Amino acid sequence: MNDGQSVSSLLHWFKERRNQIILKTLDEHAGKLVDTCTASLELLELLKSTDQSKAEKLYNRVSMQERSADHFQDDLATEIARGMLPPEIREKLFRLTRVADSVANWIKSGSKNLVLLVKLEVDTSEFDMILDYLIEIVKLTHESVVIFRKMVNALGTDDQLILDTRQIIEDREREADNVHFSVREEILAINDKQGFSVHFLLIDAAKCLENASDSITNAADILYTIVMLGIPT
């Protein structure tokens, strides 16, 4: 047996294994981002109803999913650092995980603002129109994250899919942006009697949820540039 050849194929095997772990963890991380959006949507739907007793529990679910995403992000940092990747790709992957993870962080922050309203004993069902707008933003983000996950799964196997679908995410982000400005108008039109804190929390919640939509677009862009750079085989 040629020793040089067997050593090089062994190294190749390790490299492949390590890269597979990175891809699997990227997929699992994206899965947790989807779960965070799903949990947030349930919370927003609940806030439209008059029974808000379970709001805290639903928020905890959002928070749990966000933490789970954090654990996958930590694992990714370790695995990417261990992976045999060119520095440029490695740095882009680091950035990708950080940016993608911020989707869950923004969704959690937005959800927390809304739960604070319940804690202030504000009847959120009065803001059903505003909540509908916020739900729309989260739905668009949710769809984008699902597409992003498909892009992650296509990494290394179907570059064209990544290049094609990135535009869909960008379109959704633009739509979310428009909804964001509409919801701001609605919030500003709320009766002054509600007080400053209600305005502040709603404006901040809308901004956080819109930021989540921005983050997933940025993550898709990074994925796009990784494909354009060409993943070494």
Added chain:
Amino acid sequence: MPTVTLRNIGKKFGRVVALTGIDLEIKDAEYLAILGPSGCGKTTLINCITGIVDISEGKIEIDGKSVEGIPIEKRDFAMVFQNIALFPHMTVSENISYAPYVNDIPHVELKKIESEMLKLVDLLEQKDLYPRELSGGAQQKTAVARALATREKLLILDEPISALDYKVRVTLRYAIRKLVKDLGLTAIHITHDQEEAMSVADRIVILRAGEIVEIGTPQQLYSSPQTLFTMNFVGESNFLEGVVTEVVSDHEVHVSFRNNQSLGLKNGDPHFEEGESIVVAFRPENAFISKKSIGNSLIGEITGKQFIGGYIRYTISLRTEDEIILDSRLDIEPHGNIFIQLNPQEARVFRAPTYGLKKVLTLE
């Protein structure tokens, strides 16, 4: 026979907390295994019991008497190490009779002990060989015999067979358990190998990050673990995260997963509430696979199939976006949808951990 009692043992190395709140009672003539991943504090715990290191807090009692201030040589235990540590310049017989020799046991008595131990570990024919002339298994047998020759009733085994190859490990672990039981000793066996712990111990202590996670018999820990960590660490398991959608009765819940997949499960915590996040855990052998649609099942596709021998191991991608492994005797074609029904008696439902499932399952 000795009993060992540990009360609220803690050990710190500077700022590093190696052990915390260890409460444990090792019964007379019990074979206890301490099982945990590398770095969980197993060896530190043994070092505390033996007196190799001082404890930072708590109390250790052997036979009801505190061992505080008692030096190692007076703590009355015999020890077997992972690295075997035989005297290289002594034969098997000389190694075995070393402890009686330094304890000034009369020559006749010493020879009697030596011969008894050689017979016990089946090394009579190799008694005149030096350690370097022995196989790894025979060397470790000599180390066990040397420990037993001290005539102590408390035997401590620190990863005694971890350095040996698989077949020797399997043979030797049964031999050690038989010896311990035949002689009626109390044994503490440290290992990171769950299969080894399950096969030798009367009871197993699961240790993680310096804390006891769970204590139970091998069967209890395998069939009805109380924590997700144990479920993951002892044996193989699948984990599905979901939400309780309906509490039917004290022990029956309906759970929904991603993509509108749902299951009714019987083995639930009586205090689950609707809307609560849960984790369904089940062993690969505790599910039924069918090509035909069956009620109360999850839908998936076979993505991998491996013939193991007595069964086939399937890797299945569920519609819940989870990947699971299942063992079945049925040979199923990997094309198209399959339906997976969990054994309601064996699937376990846990509350979702606040810090995320991944964190709880992490070994380090």
